[in-house]
Amino acid sequence: MKAIVFERHGPPDVLKYIEVPQPAIKPNEVLVRVKACALNHLDIWVRLGLPGVPIPLPHIPGSDVAGEIAQVGSEVTSVRVGQKVVLAPGVTCGKCPACVSGLDNRCRHFTNLGYMIDGGCAEFVRVPEVNCLPYPENLSFEEAAAVPLVFQTAWHMLVGRAQLQPGEDVLVLGASSGVGSAAIQIAKFFGARVIATAGSDEKLTKAKDLGADHLVNHKTQKIREEVRRITNKRGVDVVFEHVGTATWDESIASLAPCGRLVTCGATTGFDARIDLRFLFSRQLSLLGSYMGTKSELHTVLKLAAAGRLKPVVDRVFPLAQAAAAHAYLESSSQFGKVVLRV
């Protein structure tokens, strides 16, 4: 089969479009004919290499897959050959206390497709049967592939961790990212008032189209001042963070008393500081969040199938041009998801 493979970490040109053997499946696995694979910032980290994360080389990246079942293992009973599927990115042991209680993103063996195991930037990918989710028929393969990782992550952050309540005020940082564009929609779904930030007026217009109530251009405006003005000096109940060092101080300063900051990433750096006096006297909560559960993904896909959450696809590249797609994602000029068509 054709696949995108890298044999060493580095810039986008380490990604090669080559012929590799088709994966052999285990009895509890399926082989999926990939139709579309969406990129995430995770793909860039994996390609560059992360300290202390020994990614097996050569490696096929890609976490977000939509496609059709090509082959099923001998123990597979819930899906059949030819069926369209969206794949849950998280692969876990399925047996530990976390997994059996439905909190599979807490499994100590948790990994994503394309992270510690081969992923979906290929004509075929193998996954456990339990990772096959119902296909939202109203979506194209490119749109369906744009759903799982970002919507599951944003849902787990806002609903699972921050326990967003109707009518609350939410500040969504980096609204143009995949996870930001998902967060705006989920917050609006829960009846929140959304303040969205982005680095250009063009991106802010798109954030408004997704439902954002107030817009902050972080290149020309100071986030904390705008939040103060919009909320009549109160601050927001929830800050949706994933940007890291570049926005951390603004995010903390934007919280209302008893506000919750939830974060899933550190795209611009992981060094942050906090004034402990501010933390305790304002009774703030800092919440870490990592991926999401398969159950949350089932919920998200149901809402996507009903048209109540909409994947935002910025641009589609052919699989062979994965290197160009990575470079484009790194340039941060997109709004929403960059997807590879296979």
Ligand SMILES: [Zn+2]
């Ligand atoms: Zn487990």
